[in-house]
Amino acid sequence: MAASSSLASTSSTRRIHLRQLLPARSFRPASGTLACGFPNPNPSPRLRLIMAVQAPERTSPSFLDRKESRVLHFVKYHGLGNDFILVDNRDSSEPRVSPEQAVKLCDRNFGVGADGVIFAMPGVNGTDYTMRIFNSDGSEPEMCGNGVRCFARFISELENLQGKQRFTIHTGAGLIVPEIQDDGKVTVDMGEPILKSADVPTRLPPNKDQSVVKSDIDVDGITWKVTCVSMGNPHCVTFGTKDDQNLQVDQLKLAEIGPKFENHEMFPARTNTEFVQVFSPSHLKMRVWERGAGATLACGTGACAVVVAAVLEGRAGGTCTVDLPGGPLEIEWREKDNHVYMTGPAEVVFFGELELKKLTGASCM
Numbered sequence: 001m002a003a004s005s006s007l008a009s010t011s012s013t014r015r016i017h018l019r020q021l022l023p024a025r026s027f028r029p030a031s032g033t034l035a036c037g038f039p040n041p042n043p044s045p046r047l048r049l050i051m052a053v054q055a056p057e058r059t060s061p062s063f064l065d066r067k068e069s070r071v072l073h074f075v076k077y078h079g080l081g082n083d084f085i086l087v088d089n090r091d092s093s094e095p096r097v098s099p100e101q102a103v104k105l106c107d108r109n110f111g112v113g114a115d116g117v118i119f120a121m122p123g124v125n126g127t128d129y130t131m132r133i134f135n136s137d138g139s140e141p142e143m144c145g146n147g148v149r150c151f152a153r154f155i156s157e158l159e160n161l162q163g164k165q166r167f168t169i170h171t172g173a174g175l176i177v178p179e180i181q182d183d184g185k186v187t188v189d190m191g192e193p194i195l196k197s198a199d200v201p202t203r204l205p206p207n208k209d210q211s212v213v214k215s216d217i218d219v220d221g222i223t224w225k226v227t228c229v230s231m232g233n234p235h236c237v238t239f240g241t242k243d244d245q246n247l248q249v250d251q252l253k254l255a256e257i258g259p260k261f262e263n264h265e266m267f268p269a270r271t272n273t274e275f276v277q278v279f280s281p282s283h284l285k286m287r288v289w290e291r292g293a294g295a296t297l298a299c300g301t302g303a304c305a306v307v308v309a310a311v312l313e314g315r316a317g318g319t320c321t322v323d324l325p326g327g328p329l330e331i332e333w334r335e336k337d338n339h340v341y342m343t344g345p346a347e348v349v350f351f352g353e354l355e356l357k358k359l360t361g362a363s364c365m
């Protein structure tokens, strides 16, 4: 789809649509409070039910249409439990919140709670949109696989688009192309993996062409075997230690070992780390420690990196189901174009608004 064409018609289309999208009174919190709820395991159908019943009665401006400069309107999404606060930033190339404010928003006790904040911005160089993201620690990664699926669903809600949709998205990792399928899942062309060690980046010496495959790295006195892959953002993939290549990922002390990989001197830009168990050449299981976010329930770029690493190490074919704590992703590293394709869900959790001043200063919200 040419999403850019619908950009021109945003204002009227979006207003109509968001009246349908947002339940009239459910999202009218007291100033400075959060509108949240829907603590059910499958919130989207319920949201849609409320929308259908209440939509015709709405007369006041709808939720995300309101552009008060002091209020941040957002929608929370998740992709297999990797959760994000999505902000409609289509009117500006400056993120509406700062990295410091993002840290507060992502705080699970004092804020909204999320693994990151994602901004939907105007496209550049002919792309439909630009996606930027802040991790929960305020750092800015180049890309986010689960985030881009949420981004696609967010845009389709904002633009009142139905059915199959395809967008071109400019990211720090270059052009990314998500396509919403008829069943609501999103398939994303994640581009080509980057294997050249200097570009991942890693200081580990290359051992296969210019890449790092099944190399030794010492972490806290233990030698691990790792393969380094960038999907725009850096990943270190391991199937086990030098002595034991049959990792049982459920037994890992992730919170202990994860930060040691993340901040290892061999990774000048820090790294995401995936710990992988192989069930078969087409079925893998992983746990992830994310740069800037810690242990998350899923990582899309991580699952792509895992399949690339598994192929390079001769452990898997190019098409795999990757089980993550939040659920499975389908990943294909296609020989034809060398691109990696990821398919998985993205779901609305809730809508919210808060006063931006609550995000400033030393205190929490």
Ligand SMILES: N[C@@H](CCC[C@H](N)C(=O)O)C(=O)O
Pocket: 082, 135, 140, 141, 142, 143, 144, 145, 146, 147, 233, 234, 272, 290, 291, 292, 293, 296, 298, 299, 300, 301, 302
């Ligand atoms: N969870 C994301 C990756 C988010 C960025 C990552 N923490 C980084 O700093 O590179 C995904 O689904 O890919």
